[in-house]
Amino acid sequence: MAQEPNNNFSFSPLKLQRIPHLTDYLPITDSKTFTNPLNQNRFFRPTDGFYIAHSDIVLRQIVYDLSGTFSVPSSDVAYLRAGPRQQIYFDPHNTRVAIVTCGGLCPGLNTVIRELVVGLWELYGVRQIYGIQAGYRGFYSGEPIQLNPKMVHGLHKRGGTVLETSRGGFDLNKIVDSIQSKGFNQVYIIGGDGTMRGAVKIFDEIRSRKLNVGVVGIPKTVDNDVGIIDRSFGFQTAVEMAQQAISAAHVEAESAVNGIGLVKLMGRSTGHIALHATLSSRDVDCCLIPEVKFYLEGKGGLFEFLENRLQENGHAVLVVAEGAGQDLIPRTDAQKEQRDESGNLVFLDVGSWLKSELNKWWTRDHPDELFTVKYIDPTYMIRAVPANATDNLYCTLLAHSAIHGAMAGYTGFVTGPVNGNYAYIPLEEVAQAKNEVNTRDHKWAWVRSVTNQPDFVKS
Numbered sequence: 001m002a003q004e005p006n007n008n009f010s011f012s013p014l015k016l017q018r019i020p021h022l023t024d025y026l027p028i029t030d031s032k033t034f035t036n037p038l039n040q041n042r043f044f045r046p047t048d049g050f051y052i053a054h055s056d057i058v059l060r061q062i063v064y065d066l067s068g069t070f071s072v073p074s075s076d077v078a079y080l081r082a083g084p085r086q087q088i089y090f091d092p093h094n095t096r097v098a099i100v101t102c103g104g105l106c107p108g109l110n111t112v113i114r115e116l117v118v119g120l121w122e123l124y125g126v127r128q129i130y131g132i133q134a135g136y137r138g139f140y141s142g143e144p145i146q147l148n149p150k151m152v153h154g155l156h157k158r159g160g161t162v163l164e165t166s167r168g169g170f171d172l173n174k175i176v177d178s179i180q181s182k183g184f185n186q187v188y189i190i191g192g193d194g195t196m197r198g199a200v201k202i203f204d205e206i207r208s209r210k211l212n213v214g215v216v217g218i219p220k221t222v223d224n225d226v227g228i229i230d231r232s233f234g235f236q237t238a239v240e241m242a243q244q245a246i247s248a249a250h251v252e253a254e255s256a257v258n259g260i261g262l263v264k265l266m267g268r269s270t271g272h273i274a275l276h277a278t279l280s281s282r283d284v285d286c287c288l289i290p291e292v293k294f295y296l297e298g299k300g301g302l303f304e305f306l307e308n309r310l311q312e313n314g315h316a317v318l319v320v321a322e323g324a325g326q327d328l329i330p331r332t333d334a335q336k337e338q339r340d341e342s343g344n345l346v347f348l349d350v351g352s353w354l355k356s357e358l359n360k361w362w363t364r365d366h367p368d369e370l371f372t373v374k375y376i377d378p379t380y381m382i383r384a385v386p387a388n389a390t391d392n393l394y395c396t397l398l399a400h401s402a403i404h405g406a407m408a409g410y411t412g413f414v415t416g417p418v419n420g421n422y423a424y425i426p427l428e429e430v431a432q433a434k435n436e437v438n439t440r441d442h443k444w445a446w447v448r449s450v451t452n453q454p455d456f457v458k459s
């Protein structure tokens with residue numbers, strides 16, 4: 001029977017995760033602030049509650065169990081709510097902005113660039129806006145490109161990043177020297193977990209040099225592996241794109257005798273894309289993710305499961321995240337050490353390996369029966385597309401939130417939705433947080449109930 005809520009609960013003070021402000025470390029010789037130009041913007045007409053105050057917060061934890069004696073644990077935290085401030089720190093005429101994109105592609109990168117440029121220009125009247133080319137290395141190895149709304153007009157309809165991106169090339173001193181010498185006072189850094197770790201270092205160096213430069217992180221990752229925020233932009237578009245690959249795999253498998261459709265999806269250390277694509281498709285018989293180790297042979301293994309599925313249905317669809325099964329694939333010592341320019345471990349192709357293992361298994365156990373594995377690897381197709389409508393809207397809100405925070409003088413922060421509300425989160429916290437699939441919660445149980453796949457726990 002459901003337990004009645006108990007009135008015996010109390011809220012201990014929440015811990016507000018403050019974000020740094022430039023005045024925290026800069027000598028306040030001139031404490032002048034500026035009235036937000038939105039006051040004069042005929043489209044916005046600020047009314048009561050339009051501006052966000054220091055006291056507006058967003059709770060990280062919003063679901064509680066009120067049975068028994070209850071108090072909010074002191075570990076529960078709140079973040080500053082994102083949005084326009086009535087008084088701003090930067091004079092728009094003297095604001096000089098740099099925007100950079102780093103790491104892998106993700107649908108919506110161009111939209112964020114577009115909305116940063118248009119938002120800074122239209123909402124705040126900033127005119128000195130520059131794009132840094134090809135990731136972190138672009139700060140010191142090339143010339144920034146000046147941007148204006150006309151130049152970025154149609155960007156939301158294009159995949160990729162017009163600024164180009166890269167991995168590696170992180171030279172802290174050269175980057176900060178360049179920010180200083182080029183006179184930038186706001187830097188918007190769009191990237192994933194690696195980029196955010198770099199951004200923390202840039203922010204620390206800027207602070208230790210006491211530079212009047214705001215550093216803002218905008219989290220980007222198609223894998224959805226950045227923690228704290230609800231989800232990363234482009235993720236939904238990628239899941240949608242993955243449906244096409246799964247449908248094709250299903251058609252191929254269904255149209256063959258003992259056909260297996262195998263689809264590999266992105267997900268270096270997290271299986272969010274594979275999981276969401278599986279749940280949306282319902283054509284998937286088994287979903288393999290990095291968070292759940294699996295095995296091939298014997299009782300409860302993948303082969304036994306597929307054998308039964310082929311017997312029942314004549315076909316099966318397998319979705320595998322790129323980071324799954326890496327511990328099973330034989331590799332040379334050199335391959336064990338191989339890293340990309342950013343230091344990320346280079347993975348072997350789990351799809352090709354699985355295909356080969358499946359073929360070996362079938363030939364060994366059923367030498368006289370037809371069997372086919374059709375392997376589809378849509379890797380770059382799911383991330384090199386323009387953002388869908390939902391992601392485009394999300395990118396706009398992210399860009400606007402970032403601008404409002406930076407113009408107010410906040411620094412060393414990341415903006416993103418927390419429980420549906422846009423918040424300012426300390427950069428360092430985001431750089432450390434991971435978002436892995438929680439295999440104990442109902443979503444993973446739901447996958448297993450949809451596919452009826454094994455739990456791969458050896459008894």
Ligand SMILES: Nc1ncnc2c1ncn2[C@@H]1O[C@H](COP(=O)(O)OP(=O)(O)O)[C@@H](O)[C@H]1O
Binds near residue numbers: 344
């Ligand atoms: N720990 C780190 N410290 C400084 N820079 C880093 C760190 N990790 C990654 N970077 C830099 O961040 C950029 C993007 O990192 P990468 O891991 O490739 O992509 P993502 O940011 O999408 O995870 C690269 O230029 C890389 O050199």
Ligand SMILES: O=P(O)(O)OC[C@H]1O[C@](O)(COP(=O)(O)O)[C@@H](O)[C@@H]1O
Binds near residue numbers: 193
């Ligand atoms: O071939 P690339 O460009 O290194 O990208 C491959 C990687 O990029 C990703 O799509 C996203 O990774 P990042 O968010 O770290 O850029 C991974 O899923 C994948 O392993």
Ligand SMILES: [Mg+2]
Binds near residue numbers: 192194
């Ligand atoms: Mg990454």
